[in-house]
Amino acid sequence: MDVTFLASVTDHAGPFATVCADVTHITENADAELDLRVRALADQLTEQGAPEAVVEAVRGRLLEGNEGGEAGTYRGRAVVAGPDGTVLFDAPLAAAPRTETAEWSPLPDLVTVLRALPGRIPHIVVVADRVGADITVATAPGLPTLEKTIEGETHLMRKVQVGGWAHHRYQHTAENVWISNVQQVVDEIDTLVEESGARFVLVAGDIRARQIFTDRATPKIQDVLVDMDEGGRAEGADRSVIDQRVEELVAENDAAEQARVLEQVEAATAHGLALTGTAPVVEALRKAQVETLVLADEPGDEQLYIGTGPLEIGLSQEDMAALGVTDAAQVPADRALLRAAVGSNAGVVVVPRSALPDGAPVAAVLRYTDDSTPS
Template sequence: MTDFGNEGLAELYRRPGSVSTVYADVTQAGEDPRRTSALRHRTLRESLEAAGAPSGDADTIVELIEEPPGVPGKVSRLMVVRGGKVEFNELLPGEPLGELIASFGPVPGLIPLFTQRPRDLSYVVAEVGRDGGEIRLFRLSQADPVAEEDVQGDTEYITKVQVGFLSNSRYQRDTEEIWKRNEGQVADAIDEIVRDSGAELLVVTGDVRARQLLVAQLARATRDILTVVPTNTRPGGATTHDLEEDLDRHLASILAQDEYDALERLESGRGEGLAEIDFAAVVRLLQQGQVEVLILDPAGLAGTTLIALDREPWVAATSADALGAGELGEVAAADALARAATLTDARVVVVSHGELPGDSTAGALLRWSTLPATPEASATSEASATSEAE
């Protein structure tokens, strides 16, 4: 099953009390660090003060924002602090959505997270040589590997001898067989990690011959998610630039495909009662727990608010729609909808303005059809139930 990371976010959304949220560009710059830091602190405090955040939250966020990102290239940081305590602190690699976004209210502002990391997919990086390889399992939400395995193979005759004697051909064959056996061990380990983790991408780099022998021994399901980076990052001091670029490109492609597939389903499902693009209807369907995928256009929703609730149905357009739940307050519609989706185990997909059909600002892919059952369908259902009873 694909992991969308909803469990942890749902817990964050359920916690009571107003919360400060800051999204900031923390890309390492070549400017004067002291001057940059002072300007950042002042701007950050002014933005939080304008949003109504307490000074204790601001103090904590200022400390967080000074933590070195530890990753190359463009990167932003999303921080959620409540009562001066850190509840969420995540780096989001990629082009930042802006310099600074700060808010304070009953609901964390997690739209930047859904935009840049819509789900917490797993991927595997394997760096191989003729003596074995290193395998690392990653998740998008973590900079460090969540699991690592170092496979050490047989090193006897690891280097082929120079040709020239008749007896050398036997050593050549023995050496090739050792390489193949070593990479077979690596392939078995990779297959197991991919199978157990549900990884959606495998990136292999390393020695040319080792890569060839490895790929030939991977299971079919593992080869289906494979990409090979034609560079060797194992030798000491070898650059990982090509590996990082290729990895970023393939991860972005997977997430872009998610968005494309969601929009395609939105278009094809409307005639079957399996998709909705009317804003009021989307809110109502979220209240009913019928939404499987929520598609949001935050730019189109700018200035629109909804009421966040302390329990089901989690969101309402008016107090009359709260169905007895306590009102946390009016919040930005995009945040209220994303929260309701997460709390009902729906996936959130953020799209650019204009990508939704017509002038829609929100869409929904549904768990079951909203169309009334036809007489034919009812008759088929009844016949099936009768058959099962017999």
């Protein structure tokens, strides 16, 4: 997964407040219940030494914009704030967290946030009819989705039974209008697939519009196209079936990505382009050798040392002294590793620990090797 969106946090100096909260708002007493939950989280930050400006910034973000949840919908929200109260990250979670967390620490707990974010797979949703389409583009978790609407020609949209010599002309004209409208959608989606790196394009809506879209889709779209019969564009149409299908496709692609990366680790190991274990991965991260960092979902209690720069990372104080860092902080290993990955533009994938070789907490696929790379 591309985690460069987290640079908005890791580029700043700490300490940080990291909160994963349940902001469900679906009952008559939702306002009071939410206020109590947020107050408890704010108290936890205060008890850990977070300044009032930070506490108030987090409290404000958690309380705003949570009205209107549908019955049966449980929602979560992640907020990260810097030492002056600036909110550096604010995004919805895939679901309300089972356990709410609030922490004031030298490094933000971005690994916990990363595991809970929705939309880890870039994708496009197209809800089409014969006039145009509503398009949603999700790129990376934590970034806003792009929403676009394409409206085509509506003149002579309906095929009519006029009889006589004009009948076929009217029929042909309406069909041409439909095709022209859908072609505009195809052209737009072709560009968006290229820009977003979408792993799938889900097309829902009117059956004839979907048929035209599928027939005229470019090879680039065809490679990632998924068609579904349900869902519509009309006002008041039920979008829940589309949202459910998106969740299924994201989960399928996420699982496929994990499997692909693990296969890549195995294959790269045979050629000396993969490392397993904390010590060799730390050394590779310092040299920006890592192309993909693979973190275990259960990292354990291992600690690493860090400096102010993301690639200032080591196993000991001696390591940090060798890097010229005299005031190193000790932090959980997975946080230090993720920070270094963001700082070196490496991708990150979180997998079950049992899937990693020998149950290691971390592995890495390398961009290159040098004479010091372990064989």
